[in-house]
Amino acid sequence: MEFDIQKLKKRPSYPFETIAVALAFSPRMESILIEAKKISDACNSKLVLVHVGAKTKEKEKTLGDILFRNNIEEKKIKTIWAEGDVVDTLLKLCKLNIVDLLILGALEKENILKYYLGSIARSISRKAKCSVLLLTKSSGEKIKQKLIINAGADHPKTIHTINTAFYFAKHIGVKEVTLVHEVHAPALAMAMAESSSAPEVTRIKKEYTEEETNKLHSMISKCDTGTLKINEKIIKGKPGYAIRQYAETKKADLLVINSPDTHLTFLDRIFTHDIEFVLADLPCNLLIVHSRV
Numbered sequence: 001m002e003f004d005i006q007k008l009k010k011r012p013s014y015p016f017e018t019i020a021v022a023l024a025f026s027p028r029m030e031s032i033l034i035e036a037k038k039i040s041d042a043c044n045s046k047l048v049l050v051h052v053g054a055k056t057k058e059k060e061k062t063l064g065d066i067l068f069r070n071n072i073e074e075k076k077i078k079t080i081w082a083e084g085d086v087v088d089t090l091l092k093l094c095k096l097n098i099v100d101l102l103i104l105g106a107l108e109k110e111n112i113l114k115y116y117l118g119s120i121a122r123s124i125s126r127k128a129k130c131s132v133l134l135l136t137k138s139s140g141e142k143i144k145q146k147l148i149i150n151a152g153a154d155h156p157k158t159i160h161t162i163n164t165a166f167y168f169a170k171h172i173g174v175k176e177v178t179l180v181h182e183v184h185a186p187a188l189a190m191a192m193a194e195s196s197s198a199p200e201v202t203r204i205k206k207e208y209t210e211e212e213t214n215k216l217h218s219m220i221s222k223c224d225t226g227t228l229k230i231n232e233k234i235i236k237g238k239p240g241y242a243i244r245q246y247a248e249t250k251k252a253d254l255l256v257i258n259s260p261d262t263h264l265t266f267l268d269r270i271f272t273h274d275i276e277f278v279l280a281d282l283p284c285n286l287l288i289v290h291s292r293v
Contacts, residue, residue, distance in 0.1 A: 007098050013131055013160050013291045014167040016040075018097060020048040022090055022104040025059055030066045032105045032135055037072055039103070039133075042171045048078045048097055052089045055081040087123045099130045106134035106282060122279050125288050126260055131164065134286040149256045150243045151179040151219055157258045160291030162223050165256040168287065169228060176229040178250075181216040182243055183208070183236045209234055240277035248283035255283060259290040 021036035023029055033049070040047040051059070067074055078097075082089050094102055106121040125132050149165045151158060162179065169177055212234055220230060235242050247255045260275050278286065 008095060008129065008292070011098070011100075011292055013164045013289055014100070016043045016045045016100040016131075016168075018048060018099050019043065019045040019101045019103060020050050020094055020097065020099040022102065023049055023051040023063070024105065025051070025053075025062065026105065028105050030070075032103065033066060033072075034070055035135060036103045037070070039101075039172060042173070043168075045100075046078070047076075048080060048099065050080045050082070050090060050093055052082050052084065052086045054083065086120050087127065090124060091127055091129070094128065094130050101131045101133060102128060103133045103135060106136050106286070125275070125279060125286075128259070128288075129290060129292070131259070131290050132288045134282065134288070136282050136285055146250060146252045147174045147177045147254045147256070148243075148247050148250065148252045149177060149179050150258070151181050151216060154215075155258060157289070157291045159219060159222060161256060161258050161289040162219065164289045164291070165287065166223060166225060166228060168256075170226055174228070176231065178231040178233055179216060179220065180233045180235055180243055180246055181212055182239050183212050183234060184239060238277070240275060244278045244281065244283050252284045254285045254287060256287045256289060259288050 016039075019036060019040045021033060023033065037047060039045075049063075051063075053059075063079070064074075066072075067077075080093055080097075082093060090102070093099075102124065104121055104124065121134055125134065147165070147169055149162055151162055165177065168174075213232070216232055216234070220232070233246070235246050237245070243255065243257070255278070257275065257278060275288075
């Protein structure tokens with residue numbers, strides 16, 4: 001199959017017309033597949049199952065048994081078996097099939113035994129040209145409870161990320177979302193350092209917070225919130241680290257963030273990028289929105 005770049009170029013980040021799920025034949029495969037099916041049904045999407053690895057009779061039987069147990073009709077899904085480098089092959093197949101959302105299992109925290117699977121999820125998150133949903137938990141019901149969107153980046157992608165998150169929330173039954181605006185603390189500290197009196201520091205803090213709150217209001221006003229209940233929160237701290245801590249503290253079920261601008265390099269692992277703080281220790285399920293802008 002030849003890849004047609006025109007079908008992908010400038011393609012909006014939603015609706016999710018085609019959803020792919022990566023199958024690893026791990027103990028969590030069934031729960032991830034069930035969750036992917038629920039999401040594809042909710043979004044009225046085509047569902048593509050992808051396994052990168054040898055196609056064996058045992059694997060075919062395992063997959064067939066899972067589909068049968070869960071009343072998933074094989075004729076209504078597309079299954080792709082492929083071999084090669086896991087990351088490169090998955091990403092290539094996503095392009096060929098014009099996938100809008102790739103779902104895969106992830107691990108909340110890597111250790112030596114889990115490094116392999118965790119590394120694949122991290123690599124795909126950095127390189128994918130479609131949105132990526134990393135599932136750390138099996139129960140889809142929990143996603144419906146607490147959804148947090150990182151709206152802190154002054155970046156053209158952010159508005160698309162928020163709108164995509166709203167679209168996703170409405171389709172999976174979320175009633176309430178929290179938009180979090182991260183304030184880079186050093187900028188505030190420098191402003192206050194130039195003032196010596198307590199009243200002046202208080203005034204600067206208040207003005208700074210109001211300015212950032214207005215930015216958040218302005219961004220939300222450009223989005224279609226529908227019937228969603230919107231909560232707003234301003235947090236201070238290092239981008240990426242602060243939102244991860246906030247999501248963890250609030251026991252979020254899903255965190256939504258922008259995709260990285262470019263492929264991260266070895267230097268990005270040394271001088272930590274904001275997305276690295278989240279990927280290194282996932283606080284919950286994570287949706288990385290690739291807006292293709």
